[in-house]
Amino acid sequence: MIKKIVLIIAIGTFMTSCVTTKVYKELENKYARLKRDHRKMEDELSTLTTVSTTDKKTLEELEAAYQKLKAEKDDLQGHYNATLANYENLKDSYDALEKNSSAAIAANSKKNRELLAQLESKERDLIAERNRLDALKRDLALRSKRVDELEGLIAAKDAKMQALKTAISKALRNFEGKGLTVEERNGKVYISMENKLLFQSGSWAVGVQGQKAVKQLGRVLADNKDIVVLIEGHTDNDPYIGTTQLAGNWDLSTKRATAIVTILLQNKEIDPQNLTAAGRGEFAPVASNDTNEGKSKNRRIEVILTPKLDEITKLLNDDM
Structure with missing residues (x-):
């Protein structure tokens, strides 16, 4: 680009002696425009260079984050595999225990039903007793009120x-x-x-x-x-x-x-x-x-x- 500008200047110098003043002015104006365009392109180049540097830094950061996430994923995968293996072992143990304890479970189930029946009977008895106590409490309150009234009447009679x-x-x-x-x-x-x-x-x-x-x-x-x-x-x-x-x-x-x-x-x-x-x-x-x-x-x-x-x-x- 600089070579082109120098060439144009040389041509302009050469033509100065050969062309008219009008042509010279046009060339001079064109040169000025080219110079301004050159500065503008240099500014754009500087801006693009800065953007490129920033993007490169961002890319490096993203690459580092990616590597970190990948390492975490690998670590989680290892934990998952270990947990899965442990689960399989526990499931096998549970299946074995379930197979061996079916009779015990049936016996416990019968016992639980008996206990539940006893509990329900006790609960009914408790409700009946609570109702009886509530009735006694109401009767006691009524009798207490009557005793107070009776004591009041007796006190009035005595007075x-x-x-x-x-x-x-x-x-x-x-x-x-x-x-x-x-x-x-x-x-x-x-x-x-x-x-x-x-x-x-x-x-x-x-x-x-x-x-x-x-x-x-x-x-x-x-x-x-x-x-x-x-x-x-x-x-x-x-x-x-x-x-x-x-x-x-x-x-x-x-x-x-x-x-x-x-x-x-x-x-x-x-x-x-x-x-x-x-x-x-x-x-x-x-x-x-x-x-x-x-x-x-x-x-x-x-x-x-x-x-x-x-x-x-x-x-x-x-x-x-």
């Missing part, structure tokens, strides 16, 4: 009886020390009035002081309509020697109890259905009949106040 005892003690405080006592025990209120406050010897007619005490008691009972009232007459063990109208101490104790009921019923606020009169004669003493003091204590009227237990009874019946 009411305590309040009733307080009210009676307050109403009868003027008679305390005159043969009258008030106490609360076992959920009941006991009012004991000795005969010296109520009756003359051998009589069942209530005296003035006794009537006053019974009427004051009646005012408290009228305000407590849910109380059951038992009036008991008691005597000492001395034989009755009064009028022939009475058969003895038992009859006398009954008439005295009835006399108290009659006075209480003068208060129209008291429900007669809540009252009961009973004679106990000398058979429920609170002291020895060997002394006059003991006999005096035994000759008495006892008024026993008991709360109605309808709610408690209903709750207990519902629980049965």
